[in-house]
Amino acid sequence: MAPGRLVDEEVAWPLPTVSADQYSYEGAPRNVAYIQSLHYPKELRPKSYEIQGTHPDSQILFVDVKILEATGKLPYLGDVFIRGQRIEAIGHVPQKGILLKDPKVRVFHGKGRTLMPGLGDAHAHFSWNGSNLDRLGDIALEEHVLLTARSARCYLDSGYTMCFGAAAAKDRLDIVIRDAINAGDIPGPRYLANAKEIARTDGELVAGITAFADGPEQFEKVVSHHIDLGADQVKLSMSGEEITETRSAQDCYYTDEETAACARTAHNRGTRLCAHARARDSVKMCVKHEVDVIYHASFIDEEGMDMLEVKRNRHVVAPGINWLIATLYEAEAFGYPQSKAEKVGYKKELETAIRGLREMHRRGIVVLPGGDYGFAWTPHGTYSRDLAHFKNLLGFTAHEAIIASTFGVASLFMRSHEMGQLKEGYFADCILVDGNPLEDVEVLQDHDKLNIILINGRVHKAARSEYLPPSMATHGNNAIVPEDFPEVKATMQREI
Template sequence: MKHAPGTTLISNGRLVDGIGGPPVADAAVIVAEGRIVYAGRKDAAPAVPPDARSIDARGGTIMPGLIEAHFHPTYFNVAKLEDLDIKYPVEYVTLLAAHNARLALECGYTAARSGGSLFNIDVWLKRAIENDVVSGPRLAASGREICGVGGLMDWNPDFRKIGMEGLVLLVNGPDEARAAVRKLVKDGVEWVKTYPTGDAAAPDTNDHHTLCMTFDEMHACVATAHNHGLKVTGHCRATEGIKNALRAGYDTLEHGTFMDDEALDLLLTRNTPVVPALYFEKVSVERGPEFGLPQPVIDGHQETLEAGAESARRILQHGGRLGMGGDYGFAWNPHGDYAKELSFFADYVGLSPLQVITCATRTGAEIMGRAHELGTLETGKLADVLVVDGDVIADIRALEDRRFIAVMQNGIVRSGSAAAEH
């Protein structure tokens, strides 16, 4: 990815650096050759060259670019689960994914970890973004997901003879789990996304208390992935599925919904980050009737919402780590709404805006395995910076409202009101 040449001075704003400390009033951030060379009080900042570009934060906020930790670039605002893999051919979904990536960047998300993709689209989307072919968040790719046969993601009936090939690798037993991960290694993914448990979306045979993979299958995934330098995550709702994932050595958990004390202890001992992705549950309850979701599905989402919020609170209270991300890409939870997750965590779950932003920046970078170069505004890091026209600590909605002066990657202003000037 190219970077902005020369020096840029961002000033006249409060610095929220992503590390989690109190904001710094009247701050300056200096970017040189795409990297941060200073972030702190303006009166202590070094001089910049006379030809430096200048961005006026207008009394707003200077903060790290947001990181979406559970991004499905190939989910194209579908109204039905089965549309995810059979409505359009891969060629068209690839174009839709590029559109979604651009939108995410315009929403202030300068990096994202994929939560699974149709075929290998996210692997190649990542490459296109890195090579400046299209614009979007820096990606960590997952490719196809892994699920047990008959599990949550195995929904096409056998008489159609189409399997689930585009979206999921279906496995029976540890040997097939190993084979699936090996296939993904060759595909070029960085994360292996698995389905240890079901979900409220499938109340008949794979609800949120159902297991969709065995411990042995999960452990085989982890051993194979780690051998090849890949990381593993999983859709974990049911309590036993959470414990299986933690004992198998998962690198992160998606959702982590129904956690008992033992599960929380295991999680905290391993310091495994969790991406609750909870706004989806709330919006599924609120807008489900409008989109024809059956009542048992809506009831399941309500149960998930309450348990998930309680687990998220406990994880953070006990010093655990949360990433911010969501299953955006459904008709009732469309792409572009990503930062509603952040307002939701402040309003409904009860985190402070500063905690939410730290989760959405620093922890996101830790989850991506790129904390050394992303997620906070510190000297030496890549200049992925958000300049917000508003005080995000006083009003976190400024993020979902996209009140952006600048969305920067490597110091390049990609979006926001200053984009036209740079």
């Protein structure tokens, strides 16, 4: 396809050199309304999976916590009672005194720490292994299953309870890991699975992890095949990536007819599409043909922005901004120096992307964090860097960044009625944070500050001292405080 290049064109929104401070805003989170206006057709709702293994009689009581609901309301002190998988009471807990004396109730004393919903990633790659992308297709299946399961656990260890799969290195890797998580066999977040990304034979990024098609009929067959495998959404690889040095991020490789065939096939079968779409023309094709989730959108132009604004209740953008930042500034230790990254175009792309994403947020387009973690310089376990980037670069407040990663990703799951916020009746997917993320969103990057992690009403992480009443958590009255086992940090995934 002919490339859709920006060259030296300028667009109307502010220059990337404008400081994010000049977008300062201190009011109520604006993106609550943006996310509430997002409405995918109900026939595209994915299966509402549940995670097995939580006993229905399980009871957990958090007392004296600062509750961050992710509804837009400011945090407030209160208590939270969980029965089985779900939150039964929040703020004021009836019969709290009786529950505190009940030996069947597990009590956690918050001591003013922040209880908030688990985080979400809108662009997750469980099967990326922290190594060379070109070698992903060469990893033997058995080892690759283990690596993918390890990534799933790493997300949960990092406070992430929702992940939207953006492509897998092998056809069924995401699918079998999703099913194992839901069966309670392995730890991991709630997950919507993908299969291999689909590209034209002249447009792949990495051949070994790509499914190929040419022409509308072939694309229809490949999309149908991925749905038959059990994928919850299907990924199109529509534009290039500068690191390949052969496929520019400003090139669009799909035709209108091929994009339309993919959308028609997927939507007729009740499945959504997502797309690697950095190029100007690929973004416009996504909006025109209702590709539901647009990844990157770095080189969107004014026409594309206007189109996206008109259909902002139908699309989300997940830019994967950390990939651009890390590739430009943090990859030298892995053999990719900044001079090389600038030469191929990553500095220009980052500046252009920041400009466009600020404008999307200003216009009420839903922008969600997450994306492309799992490379050597974007390792698993560092996912919440995206929230800091949203705050520091894209004009989001810390509260808005958190809402995007919680309520926003739950809405992407089409399950915001029971996930992504702390409300009565919602799944008890939450984290207790030693700090105030609204004042210091970077605290979410410190795993040691994520003191308790729950998913589905079940404790995934809690130190032994968390089970003690406050009177035993100090050295007063000669109380003996058992030492916590030192945390064993998992090494980042590297080459096998």
